[in-house]
């Protein structure tokens with residue numbers, strides 16, 4: 001079995017002091033057997049965290065990037081700039097960016113292409129709203145998001161994050177996750193053929209120390225994208241421990 005991957009998305013949290021303390025606590029508490037681990041601090045903390053992680057088993061990720069390599073894009077950060085800092089993963093199309101910044105599938109797709117060209121592994125997020133699930137439109141939504149957001153020859157990671165499960169403490173049930181993973185796998189195979197069979201799919205949305213082991217044992221769940229619980233060293237280390245055992 002391939003190793004699971006645990007990704008911590010710190011979102012817009014953390015001063016230098018917080019980041020330093022969190023990374024030190026994580027490095028001090030890592031178990032002997034490890035899954036792949038990625039932490040994604042805010043842009044402002046990347047250089048500091050990169051230095052701290054130097055030659056550790058934890059990889060560095062960012063939370064977004066621009067689709068162009070450079071140019072007149074005030075306030076933006078290019079994939080090449082991230083790679084230059086030692087970043088190897090980038091979260092793209094998170095629902096908070098889709099909702100707060102009006103980011104569309106097409107843009108996410110462009111960013112995934114640019115990130116891959118710069119040598120980064122994109123983690124492309126998709127997920128339905130509560131209304132879409134309640135009205136039975138969740139699979140249609142996810143299908144369209146996959147078609148629109150993933151480039152041809154996609155080799156990155158897909159993250160399924162139901163919007164209603166993000167930051168609510170109400171993770172999707174094991175049945176909901178299992179059924180959705182099955183659907184996503186079929187869609188990936190439809191879109192990418194043989195290659196779609198091995199693309200990794202993460203679950204995200206209220207993953208915590210308590211529910212991690214059962215979520216990570218669901219068929220086709222290759223790991224977790226963790227928000228709130230990744231800001232707490234003890235909780236994040238428990239999730240890492242659950243992934244090592246999965």
Ligand SMILES: O=C(CO)COP(=O)(O)O
Nearest residue numbers: 009166167205206227228
């Ligand atoms: O959005 C998420 C990770 O990208 C999930 O956040 P929570 O784990 O806080 O629900």
